[in-house]
Amino acid sequence: MFKKLFGKKTREENITAPLTGRIFSLENVPDPVFSQKMMGEGFAIEPTNGEVVAPIDGEIVQLFHTKHAIGLKTENGAEIIIHVGLETVAMEGDGFTAHVKEGSKVKKGDKLLTVDLEKVREKAKSTVTPVVVTNSADSEKISLVATDSVIKGETVCMTVTMK
Template identity: 65%
Template structure:
């Protein structure tokens, strides 16, 4: 009877798909022209060379952090994976110019929900690169990471990674 009253507790999924958070061309992290990302110092993942200045949620989860300069956002997926999306390289020096956050810390998000929009042409002009790393920052606490094969990806559509919890 109590189960009927309170319902079953929803169990966190063990393996989740991480969808493309941007529209563009999928690249390997090794192709990112910055050793912090290409040498996986902050975590493993993939990168996207964007063609549109819009970042959407790659998973169902919760926004952990929106950087004050709005050039990066961190999300915790339902299985515990922590995902960092870092828009461009050396974009922190833009001090938020051209970036607009549509979410804040603690917001629950669904796949495809807009997180940040930005002026892609301005990033091309002011930053070192527009390439955007998508990292699993707590990979040591997670299980297997599978990178999907794709070239052209659409934000919120194609799966680019699959991550399992331990």
């Protein structure tokens, strides 16, 4: 009985803000792929600076060659994508610097990317950055917990409980 009560590993993961800025729901992102949650559940941040940090402890599973998006996976199996800006793929990496590579192990708060937000404002649709759990269907529960302003690497934005 003791093992039954205390032996179960929690599947809950706290996702912190990968950027400092203002958080809001995906429904308000001016892009239907995100606002209609075609990629999964999550949130978005309007960043106030261009340093992107790891929102979780995990592994880099995908770094787009254009460096505008990065995919991470937690030990509990949650798969998260940080998509910096909207229509930034067309920038072909201009204004983006990666500080990690695919296969890198990261800790919450580790620097992932540096983004020139002024360049994004000039060349892309928006700096709005969706953060999405791409395997939301494999989750038991996803809860948004932050509102208003968030601080990168510190503010818990969402909890994800995997099945």
